[in-house]
C-alpha cells in the first residue's frame with residue numbers, strides 16, 4: 001500500500017522543443033486504481049516510465065508515501081511496470097518468467113516454485129509452468145506478464161495499456177480480472193489507456209491528459225457530469241455544444257433559450273452542453289424544450305441514436321430507447337426537452353486553449369460539433 | 374519419387390520435378406563448394422606423409438611419418454607455436470568480445486553526434502592496410518615494452534578483429550529491444566543481472582558468430598604478428614611460411630593440417646549454430 005505523488009513533473013526529451021510531459025501534479029491514493037487517459041502521444045507511457053525510474057524527469061519530483069524516490073534505481077523502487085507488449089523473456093519458460101522477480105530477490109527455489117504456482121492460479125493459468133512464451137496466446141501472455149509483476153507484491157503496479165492488444169471478449173475478461181486482483185491485493189495501481197470507457201469502468205479516479213498536460217483529475221462520473229472544458233466533454237462522447245450567454249435566469253443560445261444552470265456565469269459567454277443520453281423526447285410546448293425534425297436515426301440494439309435538426313441549421317444528437325425506432329421516422333417533427341439539472345455550461349474555447357486542433361469557428365452559435373456517432 | 378508416382382498425380386508432378394531439380398542444384402553447389410575448399414588440402418595431406426615426391430609423379434615415391442614426428446616432437450617448437458597461436462587468438466577474441474559488445478550496443482542503439490565518424494574509425498582498419506596502423510603502433514609498443522611479447526601481438530590483432538566484432542554486434546543491437554532490460558530492472562534486477570539474464574541470451578548468437586570471425590581473422594594474421602612480435606613470437610602462420618620458403622613441403626603439409634583444424638571446427642560449429650539444426654551435417658544440408 002503506497003501513496004503516489006507526482007509533483008510538477010516535466011519531461012523534455014532531448015532534441016524536442018515541446019515537453020512530452022508538462023508540469024503534471026497528481027496524488028494517487030494508497031490502494032486505489034487510477035487511470036491515465038489520453039490520446040496517443042499525450043505522454044502516458046512517459047509518465048509510467050518516470051514513475052518506474054526508467055526515465056529521469058527534467059523537472060519535478062515523484063514521491064512514494066511522501067518520500068522522494070528520484071535518486072532510487074528502478075530495481076529498488078518497487079514499482080513494477082507491465083509493458084504494452086508484455087515483454088515476456090523469450091528464453092525462459094512461463095515459470096521462469098513469473099519467478100524472475102523473486103529470483104532477483106534471492107528467494108529460495110522451493111518458495112519460488114510455490115509462489116509461481118499460486119500466481120498462475122491467481123491469473124487463472126494453472127499448470128502452464130513449462131510453456132514457452134511463444135506457445136501462448138496474447139491473452140495468456142498478458143496474464144503471465146501480470147503474474148510476473150504481482151509475484152513481487154509491488155508497492156506500485158504500473159500497467160501500460162494492459163487491454164489494448166486483446167480482442168473485445170478477452171478485454172472484458174481481463175478488465176474484470178485486473179479489477180478483482182487489484183481489490184483483493186490492495187496494490188496501488190496506475191494504468192494507461194486511451195479508451196475512455198475502459199478508464200471509467202476500471203478506475204477509481206481518472207487523470208485525463210492532453211499534449212502532456214493534465215486536463216482534469218476526477219472520479220469517472222465527473223467527466224460526464226462536470227467536464228471542465230469542451231474538449232474534455234467531447235473526448236467523453238459529448239456532442240451537443242451551443243455557444244451562448246447567460247442572461248439573468250435564462251441562457252440564450254443559437255437553438256433557443258433555456259433556464260440557466262448554476263454552472264453558467266452571469267453575463268458571460270459560455271457553451272451550453274447536454275449529453276445525448278440526457279435529452280428527452282417531450283410533448284410540444286414543454287418547458288425548456290426545442291422543436292425540431294428528425295434528420296436520421298441509427299438503431300444500435302440497446303438504444304437508438306437520433307440526429308435532430310433544430311433552428312438555425314443546428315443539430316442535436318439524442319440517444320434514446322431502442323423502441324423509438326418504431327414510432328418515429330426521419331422527417332417527423334419532435335420536441336426535445338433539456339432537463340435543467342442535466343445542462344452544463346462550459347467556458348468558451350477561446351478562454352481555455354486555442355490549440356490548433358480546436359481552432360474551429362467559434363462565433364456565436366456556429367460551433368461545429370463532431371456530429372452523432 | 375518414381376515415374377509412376379509422377380504420372381498418377383498430374384498437378385504436383387511439376388512441383389516434384391522442380392523439387393528434384395532443387396536437390397540436384399543443391400548437391401551440385403555443395404560438392405563444388407567442398408571441392409573448392411577441400412581440394413587444396415589433399416596435396417598438403419599427401420605431402421605430410423611423403424618421403425620423396427618428384428615432379429611429375431602423381432603420388433610420392435616413398436612415404437614416411439617423419440614430418441609428423443617432427444611436428445609432435447617437444448624440441449621442434451611446433452606444439453609451443455600452436456599453443457601460443459591459440460593463446461593469442463583466444464585472447465584477441467575475448468578482448469574483441471569485451472570491447473565489441475558495448476561498442477556495438479552504442480552504435481546499434483543510440484544516435485549521437487559524431488556517430489558516423491566513430492563508425493568510420495571503427496571500419497578504418499578494414500579499409501586502411503593494418504600494416505600502416507601497426508607501424509605507428511610499433512613505436513608505442515616498444516616504449517611500453519609490449520613489442521616482441523605475446524600480449525603485444527594479442528593487442529595488435531585487435532586492429533583487424535575488433536571491426537568484425539563491432540559490426541556484427543551493432544547489427545544485433547539494432548534489432549534488440551532494450552525494453553526487455555527495462556522490464557527486468559523494474560522486476561528487481563540490477564543493471565548487471567538484467568544484462569546477464571535477459572540481454573545476453575538474446576545476443577549470444579551474435580557474440581558467437583562475431584567471436585568465431587574474430588578468432589579466424591586473428592588465427593590468419595601474418596604481417597602484424599611478424600611486425601610486433603619481432604620474430605620472437607612465432608605463430609603457426611609464421612612457422613608455415615618459414616618451412617614453405619625453406620622448401621620443406623612435408624613439414625609444411627603437416628603443420629597445415631594442424632592449422633586448418635580450427636577453421637573446419639568453426640565451420641561445422643557455426644553451420645550448426647546458425648541453422649539451429651541438431652547435427653552439424655544437417656546444418657550443412659540446409660545451405
Ligand SMILES: Nc1ncnc2c1ncn2[C@@H]1O[C@H](COP(=O)(O)OP(=O)(O)OP(=O)(O)O)[C@@H](O)[C@H]1O
Pocket residue numbers: 013014016020038039040041042043044045046047194
Ligand atoms: N525516447 C523518446 N525520445 C523522444 N521523444 C519521445 C521518446 N519517447 C516518446 N517521445 C515523445 O513523447 C511524446 C509522448 O510519448 P508517450 O510514449 O509518452 O505517449 P503515449 O501517451 O504513451 O502514447 P501511446 O498511446 O501512443 O502509447 C510523444 O510525442 C513521443 O513522440
Ligand SMILES: [Mg+2]
Pocket residue numbers: 044045046160
Ligand atoms: Mg504509450
